[in-house]
Amino acid sequence: MAVLVTGGAGYIGSHVVRLLAQRGDDVVVVDDLSNGIATRVDGHPIEQIDLADAGAEDSLVDVLRRYDVSSVIHFAAKKQVGESVERPIWYYRQNVGGLANLLAALERVGVERLVFSSSAAVYGMPDVELVTEDTDCRPINPYGQTKLIGEWMIDNARAATGLRAVKLRYFNVAGAGWPELADTAVMNLVPIVLDRVASGQPPVVFGDDYPTPDGTCIRDYVHVTDLAEAHIAALDYLADDQPQESVFNVGTGTGSSVTEVIDAISRGLGREIIPEMGSRRAGDPPRLVADVSRIAAQLVWKAQHGLDDIVGSAIAARR
Numbered sequence: 001m002a003v004l005v006t007g008g009a010g011y012i013g014s015h016v017v018r019l020l021a022q023r024g025d026d027v028v029v030v031d032d033l034s035n036g037i038a039t040r041v042d043g044h045p046i047e048q049i050d051l052a053d054a055g056a057e058d059s060l061v062d063v064l065r066r067y068d069v070s071s072v073i074h075f076a077a078k079k080q081v082g083e084s085v086e087r088p089i090w091y092y093r094q095n096v097g098g099l100a101n102l103l104a105a106l107e108r109v110g111v112e113r114l115v116f117s118s119s120a121a122v123y124g125m126p127d128v129e130l131v132t133e134d135t136d137c138r139p140i141n142p143y144g145q146t147k148l149i150g151e152w153m154i155d156n157a158r159a160a161t162g163l164r165a166v167k168l169r170y171f172n173v174a175g176a177g178w179p180e181l182a183d184t185a186v187m188n189l190v191p192i193v194l195d196r197v198a199s200g201q202p203p204v205v206f207g208d209d210y211p212t213p214d215g216t217c218i219r220d221y222v223h224v225t226d227l228a229e230a231h232i233a234a235l236d237y238l239a240d241d242q243p244q245e246s247v248f249n250v251g252t253g254t255g256s257s258v259t260e261v262i263d264a265i266s267r268g269l270g271r272e273i274i275p276e277m278g279s280r281r282a283g284d285p286p287r288l289v290a291d292v293s294r295i296a297a298q299l300v301w302k303a304q305h306g307l308d309d310i311v312g313s314a315i316a317a318r319r
């Protein structure tokens with residue numbers, strides 16, 4: 001019996017592969033290596049398949065049977081909001097089409113446990129202090145829309161087949177559990193600031209006139225190792241007879257402003273960082289912080305790391 005991790009050679013997936021291996025689970029990775037690094041999952045079988053490819057359903061059926069797969073964690077997707085605005089149809093093909101092939105293969109083989117990478121991007125711009133799983137989902141870009149459609153597809157498959165599934169809506173993921181598994185993309189605040197500082201430039205703050213205490217946007221930063229642990233908890237939850245809920249926020253429940261993150265990086269590096277103030281970007285909600293009571297109660301999961309741990313691990317990984 002093995003766990004299939006799609007996108008396992010990626011940033012978050014490789015952390016989960018490592019935790020699964022540590023507790024003795026057999027793992028097989030499916031990844032097209034479009035953004036993955038094969039050495040992150042050294043020691044585990046890796047099948048190079050593009051999930052969105054026309055023949056992917058049959059290839060997946062073969063993998064599920066050959067490795068005697070009993071559950072799947074599905075990370076494989078494209079994840080850049082800006083790119084999704086420029087290439088929306090390709091995003092639908094990749095993220096929605098890839099999931100359709102996976103769900104069809106699971107049904108054919110009778111694999112019934114699935115954990116899905118969703119995102120806080122499904123909420124769009126909610127005007128609430130804490131976002132609960134019942135907050136309206138109004139994604140404002142194609143990336144977020146592909147994640148919400150993915151959730152609907154899974155719900156429909158759950159209703160029609162024996163599928164049991166958990167959808168995890170990640171808030172802002174950062175940090176590294178092991179330096180070699182760190183995110184290589186420079187798309188989120190922590191790596192962007194580290195990159196600017198390393199190249200001798202001031203980081204730019206997009207808007208300091210938001211209705212927040214220091215005027216900069218507030219987000220919920222979750223350490224990638226904590227997030228990876230949430231997937232293990234979700235897999236175990238699906239083994240229960242009667243899983244009660246299927247969608248969970250994954251965050252810390254605490255918000256940090258852009259200024260607070262830059263201050264934490266400044267502390268971590270032991271040097272002063274003076275940012276440049278820029279104007280607001282379209283589509284940035286002032287505040288996006290998770291209510292994490294459901295995941296705490298049902299999956300008995302709670303983030304263990306705070307902002308300084310996240311920043312410290314990202315700095316250590318860059319070194």
Ligand SMILES: NC(=O)c1ccc[n+]([C@@H]2O[C@H](COP(=O)([O-])OP(=O)(O)OC[C@H]3O[C@@H](n4cnc5c(N)ncnc54)[C@H](O)[C@@H]3O)[C@@H](O)[C@H]2O)c1
Nearest residue numbers: 007009010011012032033034035036050051076077117119
């Ligand atoms: N990183 C974040 O902040 C964040 C936040 C919310 C949700 N997510 C979601 O979590 C998942 C993993 O994100 P990540 O940060 O590890 O990204 P990543 O790009 O590092 O990992 C994704 C992996 O999937 C693979 N992949 C992409 N398209 C594929 C395809 N068509 N077929 C097979 N493999 C494919 C890539 O090669 C890569 O190894 C994604 O679904 C992403 O949307 C990430």
